[in-house]
Ligand SMILES: Nc1ncnc2c1ncn2[C@@H]1O[C@H](COP(=O)(O)OP(=O)(O)O)[C@@H](O)[C@H]1O
């Protein structure tokens with residue numbers, strides 16, 4: 474994508490299961506890449522009193538409704554509009570050594586979160602998509618040692634977190650045009666025909 478500031482930019486998304494290692498990977502990317510900003514989905518959780526309680530008795534944290542996704546999309550759009558301004562206002566050093574940003578500078582945004590690929594207005598903004606997964610036992614083990622701002626009540630992992638993960642993952646895999654065709658066209662590039670052009674429109678990585 475080309476930003477209003479004239480710098481080349483790419484939005485890389487880093488999604489996947491809770492405790493899959495998304496934040497760890499994101500932190501390494503920030504260290505390794507110059508001009509790299511990050512948007513964390515966890516920063517868009519609604520306040521606790523707005524989270525619905527389900528029939529299962531658990532607060533329904535692991536659903537799109539618990540997140541202010543419109544605000545998240547606006548934040549990503551702000552970076553697309555002007556990554557240099559975004560970087561500066563988020564305390565990210567812009568191209569160390571040079572005073573003025575050059576049109577050659579590459580800017581990268583990493584978008585990190587557990588529920589990135591089930592909200593179409595967001596999916597459409599990604600250039601690249603990665604999905605981190607870990608098996609049930611490992612995920613449960615890691616989650617049991619994690620402390621969130623709102624601690625997990627007993628039984629939350631098996632009663633809500635894991636079932637919602639499976640549901641969203643299935644939704645993502647079945648999801649309309651985006652996923653199967655994305656992987657089909659990437660895996661088969663150069664071997665068999667790619668997905669039709671109109672089907673690729675939301676996946677810049679395939680262009
Ligand atoms: N590659 C890895 N191998 C083993 N443990 C890891 C790995 N990446 C992250 N972890 C551990 O898993 C836990 C969750 O990692 P984190 O990056 O916070 O996950 P997420 O952001 O996906 O919830 C942390 O205890 C972290 O140290």
Ligand SMILES: O=C(O)c1ccc[n+]([C@@H]2O[C@H](COP(=O)([O-])O)[C@@H](O)[C@H]2O)c1
Pocket residue numbers: 490491492495515518534535586587621622623634
């Ligand atoms: O960050 C918070 O305020 C927060 C409050 C309640 C729950 N969470 C949990 O945060 C999880 C997603 O974050 P993560 O880093 O584990 O992918 C999700 O499974 C939620 O259950 C997070």
